[in-house]
Amino acid sequence: MGLVAALVAAVCFGVATVLQALGARASDARGSEAHGAASGGVGGTVRAMVNLPFAAGLGLDGLGFLAQLVALRSLPLYVVQAALAGALAVTAVTGALLLGMRLGRAEWLGVAGVCCGLAVLGATAGAEGHRQPGGGFHWALLAAAAALGVAGGAAWRLRGPVRAALLGLLCGFGFGLVGLAVRVLPAVELPQVAPLLRDPALYALVGGGAVAFLFLTEAVRGGSVTTATAGMVLGETGVPAVLGVLLLGDGTRHGMVPLAVAGFAVAVAGALALARFGEVGGVEPSR
Incomplete structure (x- = not known):
């Protein structure tokens, strides 16, 4: 079920990106017809968000996040992040x-690489690790979220490809921080949520995601989509x-470490080959 949840999350996030791009394009087209120019700014964003495809994409993002939470609670972190x-x-x-x-030949190979790599990871992954690194690690996650904010503020002032690469890498670290925080948060049942609200890892999760x-x-707005997305993939995996x-005790089935490492590498390499689709709205359509 954990592997199914991870794949559901990947499908939701991937389709959501396309639906949001579709909704934004439809909104821009309507704005052009109404005002003689492509809509932009806050008004364009609001129109896009009330557009049906865009709203459906946001809904899929929410569903994908819930599936991600399920996967993180039952699979090794390396499998979920690769998915x-x-x-x-x-x-x-x-x-x-x-x-x-x-999609060129290299990109179709990237799609095949992702599929094959994830298939190998699914076949070789063991159960999630049950090692708990202690309360100090929860505070370390919160400190890491704050450090990401400071580092991002410094990278924000840069220019060119370096800026996009650094912001993308820090973004990936933020998503990775979310995964780590979910793994160490205590299991609670409603309405007894006080232990969760007292845990610094919860605020690390919120801060890292934000x-x-x-x-x-x-990064994708002010720089290269490919560079930013490549940095994100490396950071989040x-x-x-x-x-x-090392800290949570994740592992593979007995004797399958080399195969799992190979599957992880192939899946990540395939994702890097597809990095230009990190912001599909900026990808040139076929003619």
């Missing part, structure tokens, strides 16, 4: 079908995978 990076394959294929995006979305939005193994 979420694989959402780029879903975006690429869905974008080709609905938006007429061009800075991740902010940094990714700014590499470090969380290592920490999951």
